Amino acid sequence: MKKIILSFLSSLKLTITLLIIIAVASILGTIIPQQYEGGESFRHLGPGLVKAFNSLQLFDMYHSVWFIILMGLLSLNLIVCSLNRFPTSWKLFRKKPSLDRSKPFENLSPDRILVIEGNPHEVIGRVQNLLQKRCKRVRKKDTANGTVFFGEKGTYSHFGVYVIHLSILIIIAGAIMGSLLGFNAFVNIAEGESTSTVHLGRQKGIKKLDFTVRCDKFSIAYYDNGMPKEYRSNLSFLKNNNVILQGPLLVNHPITFNGIRFYQASYGSIPGGQANITVKKGNDEGTTIKIKQKDSFFLKEKDAKVKILRIEKNLMSMGPAVLISIQTPESNMRFWVFKNIEKIRDSIPGLFKKVPKFNPGLFKPYYFKLNRIESKYYTGLQLSHDPGVSIVAIGSYFIITGFFITFFSSHKRLWVRVDEKEGKSRISVATTSNKDPVGLKRETEHLLSHFKNELG
Amino acid sequence: MIINTTILSWVTFIYFGSAIFYIFRTVTGKEFFGPLASFIALAGLIAQTFGLILRWFESYKMGIGHAPLSNLYESLIFFAWTIVLLYLIVEWRIKSRNLGAFVIPFAFLSMAFASFSPNVNSRIQPLIPALQSNWLISHVITCFFGYAAFTIACGLGFMYLLKGLEKEQSSRPFLRFLPGREVLDELTYHSIVIGFIFLTLGIITGSVWAYSAWGSYWSWDPKETWSLVTWFIYAAMLHSRFVSGWRGKRMAIMSLIGFASVLFTYFGVNYLPGLHSYF
Numbered sequence: 001m002k003k004i005i006l007s008f009l010s011s012l013k014l015t016i017t018l019l020i021i022i023a024v025a026s027i028l029g030t031i032i033p034q035q036y037e038g039g040e041s042f043r044h045l046g047p048g049l050v051k052a053f054n055s056l057q058l059f060d061m062y063h064s065v066w067f068i069i070l071m072g073l074l075s076l077n078l079i080v081c082s083l084n085r086f087p088t089s090w091k092l093f094r095k096k097p098s099l100d101r102s103k104p105f106e107n108l109s110p111d112r113i114l115v116i117e118g119n120p121h122e123v124i125g126r127v128q129n130l131l132q133k134r135c136k137r138v139r140k141k142d143t144a145n146g147t148v149f150f151g152e153k154g155t156y157s158h159f160g161v162y163v164i165h166l167s168i169l170i171i172i173a174g175a176i177m178g179s180l181l182g183f184n185a186f187v188n189i190a191e192g193e194s195t196s197t198v199h200l201g202r203q204k205g206i207k208k209l210d211f212t213v214r215c216d217k218f219s220i221a222y223y224d225n226g227m228p229k230e231y232r233s234n235l236s237f238l239k240n241n242n243v244i245l246q247g248p249l250l251v252n253h254p255i256t257f258n259g260i261r262f263y264q265a266s267y268g269s270i271p272g273g274q275a276n277i278t279v280k281k282g283n284d285e286g287t288t289i290k291i292k293q294k295d296s297f298f299l300k301e302k303d304a305k306v307k308i309l310r311i312e313k314n315l316m317s318m319g320p321a322v323l324i325s326i327q328t329p330e331s332n333m334r335f336w337v338f339k340n341i342e343k344i345r346d347s348i349p350g351l352f353k354k355v356p357k358f359n360p361g362l363f364k365p366y367y368f369k370l371n372r373i374e375s376k377y378y379t380g381l382q383l384s385h386d387p388g389v390s391i392v393a394i395g396s397y398f399i400i401t402g403f404f405i406t407f408f409s410s411h412k413r414l415w416v417r418v419d420e421k422e423g424k425s426r427i428s429v430a431t432t433s434n435k436d437p438v439g440l441k442r443e444t445e446h447l448l449s450h451f452k453n454e455l456g
Numbered sequence: 457m458i459i460n461t462t463i464l465s466w467v468t469f470i471y472f473g474s475a476i477f478y479i480f481r482t483v484t485g486k487e488f489f490g491p492l493a494s495f496i497a498l499a500g501l502i503a504q505t506f507g508l509i510l511r512w513f514e515s516y517k518m519g520i521g522h523a524p525l526s527n528l529y530e531s532l533i534f535f536a537w538t539i540v541l542l543y544l545i546v547e548w549r550i551k552s553r554n555l556g557a558f559v560i561p562f563a564f565l566s567m568a569f570a571s572f573s574p575n576v577n578s579r580i581q582p583l584i585p586a587l588q589s590n591w592l593i594s595h596v597i598t599c600f601f602g603y604a605a606f607t608i609a610c611g612l613g614f615m616y617l618l619k620g621l622e623k624e625q626s627s628r629p630f631l632r633f634l635p636g637r638e639v640l641d642e643l644t645y646h647s648i649v650i651g652f653i654f655l656t657l658g659i660i661t662g663s664v665w666a667y668s669a670w671g672s673y674w675s676w677d678p679k680e681t682w683s684l685v686t687w688f689i690y691a692a693m694l695h696s697r698f699v700s701g702w703r704g705k706r707m708a709i710m711s712l713i714g715f716a717s718v719l720f721t722y723f724g725v726n727y728l729p730g731l732h733s734y735f
C-alpha cells in the first residue's frame with residue numbers, strides 16, 4: 001500500500017495532471033471575478049450560482065483551500081520524486097567505470113582513431129597531460145589492449161534537476177511564509193494629516209501601526225499632453241512625535257519603514273475645496289478671491305451678496321463650474337460660472353440666449369471668471385510586509401542556475417586508448433554523454449584535433 | 457508621420473518580401489530564392505534596428521525619452537525584431553533556410569498589425585509613472601525573446617506536421633525538401649528550452665517590477681496568471697520529453713498549443729477583467 005502511494009506521489013502522471021488542473025483553475029480565476037477586484041460584477045450570475053461559487057471559494061480561488069491543496073500536492077510530488085531519484089543520480093555521479101572493458105572502443109568510427117609517429121611510451125605522457133587539461137578525475141590503466149585513460153566532464157549536471165525542483169519548493173515556501181506572516185494594507189491620508197491605523201487588505205479589519213505616517217503634501221505633475229508624469233507624496237514617519245524618516249514617495253520608488261514597505265497606490269481630492277474667482281467690472285483688472293462652498297462676499301456698489309452655492313469639478317462633462325447666487329434688495333439670481341466658458345460658448349452658438357443661467361456676465365455690469373478650483377488631495381498608500389520575499393528571490397536565482405546546469409551542461413565521459421600499431425602509436429577516442437549529442441560531438445572533435453596538433 | 461514610423465512601416469514590406477521568397481524557395485525547391493530571402497531579411501533587420509534607435513532618439517528629442525518598449529505598437533515591433541534576429545541566428549547556426557517560410561511570416565504579421573491596425577497607436581507617448589522602471593525594460597526584453605523562441609518552435613512544429621504528410625513516393629517535392637524529422641524534433645526542443653528560460657526570466661523580472669510598483673510580486677492578475685499557465689504548459693511538455701520520452705508529433709502539437717497560450721497571454725488577456733492591462 002505504502003509503495004503504491006509513494007509511486008503515485010512520485011509519478012510524472014501526477015505532475016502533468018496537477019499542472020493541467022492548476023492551469024485550468026488559474027484560467028477560471030481570470031474569468032470569474034475575484035473578490036479583491038471589487039467584484040460587484042458577479043451579481044448577474046444569480047443568487048443560486050453565487051452561493052455555489054461562494055461555497056467552492058471560487059471568488060477567492062487563489063487562496064481557497066482546494067487551490068492550496070493542489071499546490072501542496074505538487075510540492076509533495078516534487079519532494080517524493082526527488083528523494084526517489086536522488087540515489088540514482090548520486091550513483092551516476094560517483095560511478096567509476098572499469099577501464100578493462102574494451103566495449104567503448106568497439107565499432108569505433110575511423111575518424112575517431114589517430115595514428116601518430118612514435119612509440120606509445122613517448123606518447124602516453126603527453127596524452128595524459130592533454131586529457132587532464134580538459135577533464136577532471138583522469139584515471140589511467142595499462143591493459144592487455146594498450147593504455148586506457150578515462151576522464152569525465154560535467155558530472156554535476158545530474159544535479160541540475162534537483163536544483164530546479166528545490167528552487168520551486170523554496171519559492172513556494174517563500175510564498176507561504178509571506179501569506180502567513182505578512183500583510184497587505186491600505187490607507188488614505190489627507191494632506192497635512194497623519195494616521196497610525198490602516199485597513200488590512202485580504203485579512204480585512206484594521207491594523208494599528210507602532211508609528212505614525214503623515215502626508216505633508218501630495219502633488220501630480222503632468223506631461224504637456226495631459227498624461228500624468230509623476231505622483232508624489234511627501235511623507236513623514238514619526239515615533240513619539242519625533243520625525244524619524246522623511247521623504248518623497250513615488251510610484252516605483254517605495255519607502256521602507258520599520259519593515260513595512262509603502263507604495264504610492266492612488267490619490268483623490270477631498271470634496272469641497274476652494275474656488276479661485278475673479279470678479280471684473282468692464283475692462284478693469286478685477287479682484288481675485290478664494291472662496292469655499294457656502295461662503296459669501298459683498299459687492300458694495302450694488303449692495304449685492306454673492307454666495308457660492310456649489311463647487312463642481314466637472315459639471316455635465318463641461319469641466320469645473322461654480323453655482324453663484326446673487327441677492328440684492330431688488331432681485332435674486334443664480335447662474336453657473338464655467339472655467340471653460342469661452343470654449344463652451346464657441347461650440348454652442350447662441351448659448352446665452354438659450355440658457356441665460358450659463359452666462360457669467362448675467363449680473364451686469366459685473367463679469368465672473370472661474371480661474372480654477374483648488375482642492376486638497378489625499379494620498380492613497382498601499383502597505384506591505386512580506387517576510388517571504390527574500391526567500392522567493394533566492395529561489396528565483398537558483399532556478400535560473402538550475403536551468404543552466406540542466407540544459408547547458410552534460411555528463412561527458414571520455415575514453416582514450418593508446419596502443420601500438422605497426423611501430424606507430426594508435427590513439428582511439430570514445431565518448432558518451434547523458435544528453436546533448438551535438439555538444440558531445442564537438443567535444444570529441446576538439447579533443448581529436450588537439451591530439452593531432454600537439455602530437456602529430 | 458514621424459520618420460521612425462515611416463521606416464518601420466517600410467520594414468513591414470521588406471519582411472513581406474523576405475517571407476514570400478522563403479515560401480517560393482520551399483514550394484518550388486529552387487535554392488536560388490534562398491540567399492535572396494536571407495539577404496532581404498537581414499536588410500530588414502538592419503533597417504528595423506535603425507528605426508528603433510531613431511525612435512529612441514526622437515523620444516528624447518520630445519523630452520519624454522524612454523526605450524521604445526512601452527506600448528502595444530512598440531512591443532509588436534520589438535516582437536518582430538526578436539523573431540527575425542533569433543531566426544537569422546538559427547539559420548546561420550544550422551545552415552539551413554527551410555525554417556524561414558514558417559517563421560518570417562510571423563514577423564511580417566506582427567509588423568503589419570503594428571503598422572496598419574487602426575487600434576494600434578504608433579505615436580511616441582510619455583511613460584505614465586507605473587511604467588517608469590528599468591525592470592520594465594528587462595521584463596519586456598526577456599519576455600519577447602522568449603515569445604520569439606516559442607514562435608520558432610511553433611514554426612518548427614508546423615513543419616514537422618507537414619512533413620508528417622509525406623508519403624513514400626507520391627509526395628510533393630517541397631515536403632522532401634524539408635529537413636528530417638529527428639532534426640526538426642531536436643530543433644523544436646532546443647527552441648523551447650531557450651524560450652522557457654527567457655519566459656522564466658520574464659516572469660521573474662516582471663515580479664520584481666510588480667514588487668517595486670504595486671507592492672506585491674504576485675497578485676494573480678490575468679496577465680501574470682496566463683504567463684504562469686504558459687509556463688506550466690511548456691514545463692509539462694519538457695517533462696513528458698525528459699521522463700516519458702515523448703518525441704515527434706506529440707511535441708509538435710504541444711508546441712502549437714504552447715504558442716496559442718503565448719498569444720493569449722500577449723493579446724487575449726486584454727479582453728479579460730484585470731488590474732493592469734498595460735496597453
Ligand code: HEM
Nearest residue numbers: 010011012015074077078081085161164168691694698699
Ligand atoms: C512546476 C513544478 C515542477 C514539478 C511539480 C516537477 C515534477 C517533476 C517530477 C514528478 C519529475 C519526475 C521524476 C521521476 O519520475 O523520476 C520531474 C522530472 C524532471 N523535471 Fe520537473 N517538475 C517541475 C518543474 C520543473 C522544471 C521547471 C524543470 C526545468 C525545465 C524541470 C525539469 C525536470 C527534469 C529535467 C526532470 C527529469 C529528468 C530525467 O528524467 O532525467 N522540472 N519533475
